[in-house]
Structures are given as structure tokens and as C-alpha cells.
Amino acid sequence: MLHTKSIAEMARDLKARKVSSEELTRTFLERIERFNPKLNAFITVLKDQALQEARSADLEIAAGRGGPLTGVPMVHKDIFCTAGVKTSCGSKMLDNFVAPYDATVVERMKRAGMILLGKANMDEFAMGSSNETSFYGPVKNPWDETRVPGGSSGGSAALVAARLAPAATATDTGGSIRQPAALTGVTGIKPTYGRVSRYGIVAFASSLDQAGIITYSAEDAAMIMQVMAGFDERDSTSVDRPVPDYPAELGQSMKGLRIGVPKEFFDKGLDPKVADATRAAIKVYEKLGAVVQDVSLPHFMLSVPTYYVVAPAECSSNLARFDGVRYGYRCKDPVDLTDLYMRSRGEGFGAEVKRRIMTGTYVLSAGYYDAYYIKAQKTRSLIRQDFIEAFKGVDLIMGPTTPTPAFKLGEKTDDPVTMYLNDIYANGVNLAGLPGMSIPAGFVDGLPVGLQLIGNYFDESRMLAAAHQYQKETDWHTRLPKGYEA
Amino acid sequence: MSLTPDKVKSIARLARLSIAEQDIPAYAKNLSSILDFVAQLDQADTGSVQPMAHPLVGVPQRLREDQVTEQVDRDRYQANAPQSEAGLYLVPKVVE
Numbered sequence: 001m002l003h004t005k006s007i008a009e010m011a012r013d014l015k016a017r018k019v020s021s022e023e024l025t026r027t028f029l030e031r032i033e034r035f036n037p038k039l040n041a042f043i044t045v046l047k048d049q050a051l052q053e054a055r056s057a058d059l060e061i062a063a064g065r066g067g068p069l070t071g072v073p074m075v076h077k078d079i080f081c082t083a084g085v086k087t088s089c090g091s092k093m094l095d096n097f098v099a100p101y102d103a104t105v106v107e108r109m110k111r112a113g114m115i116l117l118g119k120a121n122m123d124e125f126a127m128g129s130s131n132e133t134s135f136y137g138p139v140k141n142p143w144d145e146t147r148v149p150g151g152s153s154g155g156s157a158a159l160v161a162a163r164l165a166p167a168a169t170a171t172d173t174g175g176s177i178r179q180p181a182a183l184t185g186v187t188g189i190k191p192t193y194g195r196v197s198r199y200g201i202v203a204f205a206s207s208l209d210q211a212g213i214i215t216y217s218a219e220d221a222a223m224i225m226q227v228m229a230g231f232d233e234r235d236s237t238s239v240d241r242p243v244p245d246y247p248a249e250l251g252q253s254m255k256g257l258r259i260g261v262p263k264e265f266f267d268k269g270l271d272p273k274v275a276d277a278t279r280a281a282i283k284v285y286e287k288l289g290a291v292v293q294d295v296s297l298p299h300f301m302l303s304v305p306t307y308y309v310v311a312p313a314e315c316s317s318n319l320a321r322f323d324g325v326r327y328g329y330r331c332k333d334p335v336d337l338t339d340l341y342m343r344s345r346g347e348g349f350g351a352e353v354k355r356r357i358m359t360g361t362y363v364l365s366a367g368y369y370d371a372y373y374i375k376a377q378k379t380r381s382l383i384r385q386d387f388i389e390a391f392k393g394v395d396l397i398m399g400p401t402t403p404t405p406a407f408k409l410g411e412k413t414d415d416p417v418t419m420y421l422n423d424i425y426a427n428g429v430n431l432a433g434l435p436g437m438s439i440p441a442g443f444v445d446g447l448p449v450g451l452q453l454i455g456n457y458f459d460e461s462r463m464l465a466a467a468h469q470y471q472k473e474t475d476w477h478t479r480l481p482k483g484y485e486a
Numbered sequence: 487m488s489l490t491p492d493k494v495k496s497i498a499r500l501a502r503l504s505i506a507e508q509d510i511p512a513y514a515k516n517l518s519s520i521l522d523f524v525a526q527l528d529q530a531d532t533g534s535v536q537p538m539a540h541p542l543v544g545v546p547q548r549l550r551e552d553q554v555t556e557q558v559d560r561d562r563y564q565a566n567a568p569q570s571e572a573g574l575y576l577v578p579k580v581v582e
Binding site for chain 2: 323335345357363
């Protein structure tokens with residue numbers, strides 16, 4: 001059962017030459033071939049390239065030159081630029097785009113010797129919470145294929161949940177790592193804004209976007225964070241600050257750890273069964289000696305409306321670059337330049353992306369700028385201030401990741417606002433720029449639910465350690481969806 | 487708040503997005519409901535609050551030496567262009 005091993009175990013077995021990278025890579029490629037037609041989690045599978053990389057990794061290991069992750073297979077969300085490989089961002093707009101360079105994250109993982117199996121499906125331009133806005137069709141949730149895997153990193157989450165790869169990169173602008181991780185029963189970490197380079201990641205909302213990783217466990221996430229995190233001079237918002245030894249710090253004791261539980265998270269809107277599962281998960285920490293107390297985030301209810309001004313505003317500005325001239329989709333037979341712009345964008349973008357661009361255009365337009373955009377920047381300050389106040393008395397904040405388990409495909413596509421509320425517990429973390437995680441915390445009606453951990457700025461070590469200590473006490477993260485075990 | 491079809495068309499025009507006539511009512515409905523939803527922000531007292539543009543509050547923008555750090559590989563970048571010739575990007579005639 002190679003596909004259920006942790007990355008730490010894979011690394012150990014590779015080093016001891018008990019398994020080759022080629023064997024591991026073949027195992028996952030075979031699983032992709034078998035299960036992906038059901039899940040639609042991949043946009044591109046790189047079979048030959050992956051096997052070639054695996055053979056090179058085996059040579060490196062044989063020569064004693066391998067690092068801790070050499071030969072371990074993984075997947076990139078299709079938002080990361082991969083030199084020479086199609087990078088679609090889930091959009092018709094970039095269906096023909098072959099990235100001319102590697103994102104910093106891609107470069108770092110390549111340098112670490114990891115094997116790229118393919119590129120994961122996602123909501124178009126990372127705008128969505130169900131993976132239903134992808135030009136390549138929705139991804140299915142392996143726990144129930146009539147349900148969504150969440151989004152926007154729905155492909156990354158579903159493929160890790162189905163054990164089609166031990167790890168997949170992801171990005172989180174308003175919950176796009178944590179929400180799908182919760183809905184598919186896997187571990188996802190969104191680091192502090194500025195911790196991981198955004199260079200080479202197709203931009204959605206530049207003051208919110210952050211890259212992270214989805215894995216089986218917190219221990220695996222710590223190993224990969226070690227490679228992903230760190231200063232990059234090519235990203236002007238990258239923060240130059242030493243990277244702690246995440247794997248070495250996983251052993252931190254939970255004794256005396258102060259955990260804050262925001263009472264607003266348990267108000268109306270939260271499924272009572274999800275509330276129970278969340279409380280039960282927090283109880284595990286009490287058993288380990290942590291001190292749990294209530295905290296308050298008084299402006300919590302403003303986070304989704306604030307997000308839906310700030311994110312569309314930044315998106316309308318970022319997506320102005322898609323003009324049908326330099327790269328991407330171009331309409332047929334444009335009559336003049338304006339027609340070229342309008343039809344290339346009108347035909348190249350899907351409905352949700354167009355809605356967000358128009359929302360952003362509206363809130364930034366003359367006469368509305370102060371009432372919407374400046375107002376949202378101020379409420380954003382209030383939301384951040386709430387977290388800063390809360391962290392004066394606690395080390396970590398915990399609560400539910402999502403209000404409900406995975407919903408049905410098509411259930412929320414008619415009403416954007418209902419869809420947006422799925423990220424009600426997630427958006428504030430991005431607005432503040434804090435690190436957050438979701439870890440498997442049990443099941444409600446046979447569907448996985450997540451416990452959300454929110455850390456203080458650049459305190460990923462403590463968050464990862466807390467997630468790891470929970471996973472030593474529980475086995476939710478080792479459960480596999482039915483039909484995907486062998 | 488309810489956006490008129492004409493308002494939707496003017497926003498789409500500003501954003502350089504062609505929208506099919508039959509899709510305008512659906513955009514009007516959805517955009518109106520999004521704007522109604524974000525209107526909750528009006529209730530927040532933000533009198534003396536400083537607007538926040540990004541999370542790196544108080545972190546000064548980093549400067550670097552003014553040195554050439556990258557080489558522009560035009561051919562490689564232009565391989566993705568829908569239409570190019572002799573190193574130039576081609577678009578419909580702009581000036582008669």
C-alpha cells in the first residue's frame with residue numbers, strides 16, 4: 001500500500017532503497033489513470049516527464065545526493081506557472097498558454113527533487129468555492145461523487161483525498177485551501193501573507209493570495225512547507241524572515257497552550273452537527289493540557305462583505321492583463337481593437353469571473369470608490385484589529401472551517417451570495433493576512449468536516465505542531481473514501 | 487439596490503467584456519444581489535479607522551539596487567502570442 005504511506009515514510013524508504021522513486025511514481029500514475037476519470041481532478045497528467053524525473057531522482061539517491069524529499073511525487077495546482085507545461089488556471093482564456101518560466105514554488109520543489117505528476121483542476125482563476133467554475137468541468141468529491149470537493153483548490157484536495165498523490169500545492173485567497181481540505185477530509189495549510197513567494201502564480205487578488213500545500217497529515221505539510229517557505233526577491237511582498245525548522249518543531253507540547261474559540265463562529269448559520277464535531281475536536285486539546293477560552297471577533301460578520309469588495313476590486317485590476325494580444329485566448333475575426341478586447345475577454349472568461357470583474361469595476365468606479373472600496377479597506381482594518389486583540393490572550397484560534405459538510409453539485413450555482421457564505425469562517429484570515437489550517441476532525445452524515453486552526457503572524461510552527469499533536473490522538477486523517485482504499 | 491440593464495452594459499463596457507444581450511438580466515440580478523450583500527458595510531462605524539490596503543501594515547517597501555537581473559527572451563515569451571510577426575504583436579489596424 002505505497003499510496004497510503006506518509007511522506008516521511010516514503011522519504012525513509014527511498015533513502016533506504018526499499019522503494020524506488022520510479023515505483024512510487026508508477027503507483028500514483030496508475031491510480032490517476034484508474035480514478036481520475038471519475039474525479040476530474042487533473043487538467044494535465046505528465047506521465048512520461050514524471051517517470052523521467054523519477055529515474056533521475058533514483059540516480060541522485062543512489063549517488064547519496066538526495067535530500068529529504070528527493071523522489072517524492074506531487075502535483076501543482078494549475079495556477080502555478082510550470083515552464084514548458086500548459087498553465088490554464090482553469091480558464092478557456094489560458095487553455096493555450098504554456099508557461100515560459102517556473103513559479104518560485106515550482107522551482108523550489110523541483111530543486112528539492114520532487115516529482116511532478118501533473119496539474120490539478122481548479123475553479124477558474126481561483127474564483128469559486130465548489131470547483132464548478134472550471135472551464136474543464138467540476139471536480140467530484142471522492143467521499144460522495146454527487147457532491148463538490150470545495151474550491152478553488154478542489155482538484156488538489158480531491159486528488160490528495162483519493163490518494164492520487166501524497167501532496168498537491170494550492171492557493172488560498174479567501175479559503176481556497178482550507179475549505180476544500182475540510183470538505184474532502186485532508187490537511188491544508190495557508191501560510192502567513194508573505195511567507196511563500198507569489199512569483200509565477202497567476203494573480204487573483206494580490207493583497208490576499210497566498211500559496212500553501214494540501215497533504216494527508218500535518219507532518220507531511222511541515223516537510224513541504226520547509227521547502228516552499230522563504231524570502232524571494234522576485235516577489236515584492238515576500239517577507240525576509242528566517243524560516244523555522246517546521247518538522248523539528250512538531251513535538252511542541254500542548255500543555256498550557258492557550259486556545260481561543262471565537263463565539264461568533266458558533267452563531268446561526270453553522271450546522272449543529274458540524275458545531276458538535278468542532279467542539280469534540282477542541283476537547284482533544286483540553287485532554288492534552290491546552291487551556292480553552294472564549295474570544296470575540298466583534299466584526300466577524302463584516303468579513304465576507306468586506307472580502308467581496310476587496311477581492312473583486314483587485315481581480316478586476318489584475319485580470320485587465322488578459323487582452324487577447326500578448327497571450328491567451330483571442331476571438332475570431334476582430335473588427336477593431338475594442339472588439340478584440342471585448343470579445344476575447346467576453347468569450348475567454350466564464351460567468352463567475354465576469355461577475356467578479358464587473359463587481360470590482362463597479363466598486364472602483366468614480367462616484368462609488370469611497371463608498372465601497374475605501375469603506376471596505378476600513379472594515380478590513382477592523383477585522384485585522386479584532387484578531388490582533390484576540391491574540392493578546394491566546395496562542396491559537398480554533399473553530400469550524402466551513403458551516404456545513406460538502407454540498408451537492410449544482411446546489412449553489414444559481415446564487416453567488418449563498419456560495420460566498422461557504423467561506424464565512426475563512427475570509428477574515430486572508431483579510432488579516434494570518435496563517436490558517438484545516439485538519440480532518442471527523443464526519444457528519446458520512447462526510448468529512450474540518451477543524452480550522454488560525455495562528456498568529458508567522459507562527460506556522462505552532463499551528464503545524466498543534467495539528468500534528470491532534471493527529472497523534474486521532475485517526476480521521478488516515479481514513480480513505482470508500483472505493484479508493486486499494 | 488437594483489442595477490438596470492443599461493448600467494450593467496456600461497459596467498461591462500468599462501471592463502471591456504462583451505456580454506450577450508440575453509445574459510444581461512441574469513448579470514443584473516446577480517450583481518444587484520452582491521451589491522446588496524456588501525451594503526452591510528454601511529452599518530459599520532469606521533469614523534477614524536485607517537484604510538488597510540494589504541496585510542504588511544508598517545512594513546516598508548523593499549528597494550533593491552538598480553541592476554539588470556533578467557534577460558528578456560522575446561521569442562520564448564512571444565510563442566504564446568495569438569498573432570505576432572518580426573518580434574511584434576499584431577492587432578487590428580488602429581490608425582487609418
